[in-house]
Amino acid sequence: MKHRVITISREFGSGGRTIGKKVAETLQIPCYDSELIQKIAQESDFAEGYVKEVDESSKGGFLASAFSSSRAFGPTNEDYLWEIQRKVILGLAEQGPCVIVGRCADYILQEAADCLTVFIHASMQYRADRIVREYGERQESPEQRLREKDKRRAAYHRFYTDMKWGYAQNYHVSLNSGELGIDRCVEILRLLY
Amino acid sequence: MKHRVITISREFGSGGRTIGKKVAETLQIPCYDSELIQKIAQESDFAEGYVKEVDESSKGGFLASAFSSSRAFGPTNEDYLWEIQRKVILGLAEQGPCVIVGRCADYILQEAADCLTVFIHASMQYRADRIVREYGERQESPEQRLREKDKRRAAYHRFYTDMKWGYAQNYHVSLNSGELGIDRCVEILRLLY
Numbered sequence: 013m014k015h016r017v018i019t020i021s022r023e024f025g026s027g028g029r030t031i032g033k034k035v036a037e038t039l040q041i042p043c044y045d046s047e048l049i050q051k052i053a054q055e056s057d058f059a060e061g062y063v064k065e066v067d068e069s070s071k072g073g074f075l076a077s078a079f080s081s082s083r084a085f086g087p088t089n090e091d092y093l094w095e096i097q098r099k100v101i102l103g104l105a106e107q108g109p110c111v112i113v114g115r116c117a118d119y120i121l122q123e124a125a126d127c128l129t130v131f132i133h134a135s136m137q138y139r140a141d142r143i144v145r146e147y148g149e150r151q152e153s154p155e156q157r158l159r160e161k162d163k164r165r166a167a168y169h170r171f172y173t174d175m176k177w178g179y180a181q182n183y184h185v186s187l188n189s190g191e192l193g194i195d196r197c198v199e200i201l202r203l204l205y
Numbered sequence: 206m207k208h209r210v211i212t213i214s215r216e217f218g219s220g221g222r223t224i225g226k227k228v229a230e231t232l233q234i235p236c237y238d239s240e241l242i243q244k245i246a247q248e249s250d251f252a253e254g255y256v257k258e259v260d261e262s263s264k265g266g267f268l269a270s271a272f273s274s275s276r277a278f279g280p281t282n283e284d285y286l287w288e289i290q291r292k293v294i295l296g297l298a299e300q301g302p303c304v305i306v307g308r309c310a311d312y313i314l315q316e317a318a319d320c321l322t323v324f325i326h327a328s329m330q331y332r333a334d335r336i337v338r339e340y341g342e343r344q345e346s347p348e349q350r351l352r353e354k355d356k357r358r359a360a361y362h363r364f365y366t367d368m369k370w371g372y373a374q375n376y377h378v379s380l381n382s383g384e385l386g387i388d389r390c391v392e393i394l395r396l397l398y
Binding site for chain 2: 133179180181184191200
């Protein structure tokens with residue numbers, strides 16, 4: 013039987029991870045976010061031997077190598093990490109119902125789980141205020157950092173899934189957390205589960 | 206006081222109009238769809254004198270003239286119709302809370318009403334089945350007609366609003382009616398109103 017899984021893609025700073033955690037709490041199912049999946053991947057059997065220091069968001073990391081000529085000579089570290097994370101995500105979804113935030117889980121699980129695919133977004137202003145307030149980020153030009161993050165996420169998503177990130181058609185439901193509020197987003201997802 | 210208005214943009218065949226009507230019924234507020242707005246516009250005082258046979262979806266109509274050189278010599282019939290419909294929509298929103306389907310109402314009302322902006326979409330397969338079943342359209346290649354309609358709507362929207370149609374970021378909420386079902390879409394909008 014395919015388990016019911018909520019996958020959440022989100023713009024940086026939109027509160028997608030918070031929404032995921034709250035929904036999971038309400039539904040009493042586990043929530044796996046990007047950091048946790050990366051941690052599981054690095055500790056997994058798959059990872060042994062070939063994962064080095066790879067981080068999608070590390071300086072120059074993904075974008076630099078994805079579009080450099082290195083891939084012409086075979087898979088990059090990011091490709092290995094993608095493959096390991098893919099296996100981890102498939103494994104988690106097989107264990108039972110859950111919420112998965114990020115890591116293109118919607119794409120990875122399209123055949124393997126009964127997914128509710130979600131995209132959380134918000135205005136630049138809302139996200140800028142939020143990352144300064146909630147993440148304690150420095151107040152200088154948060155917009156510039158957000159644009160950079162958005163660009164990386166879109167490129168990562170596009171590269172591995174060939175889907176356009178942020179297009180409504182790619183998701184069952186897309187919500188503007190800034191306009192609707194975190195709690196109403198949680199309520200809607202609970203209702204749709 | 207700005208009235209609360211639900212604006213619904215939708216892919217052809219996705220059930221956006223049906224959802225709009227059902228939500229309006231539940232909330233006991235009026236629902237204005239494209240046809241009704243066009244009718245009001247044509248009967249309005251604004252229209253006297255200069256509206257001829259204009260129809261966004263008539264053969265060759267909008268696309269042909271929007272991108273022809275005719276606009277270089279001044280506004281086209283579509284531009285006049287746009288302006289009249291704009292005034293009609295502003296007038297309707299001023300009268301009280303309502304649902305407005307289509308006609309770029311989200312863009313037109315962004316300063317004039319307290320809007321909940323909605324985008325309804327669905328897979329090609331769902332929409333193709335639906336237009337044959339519900340609209341009694343002929344069974345031959347509905348997908349081709351849908352692609353044509355989608356293209357026209359996207360171009361119309363892009364031309365008059367300069368916003369990309371179908372991007373989640375443009376709406377407060379985007380729903381896949383095929384996956385969620387018409388009734389759950391109605392329930393969510395009622396909840397968010």
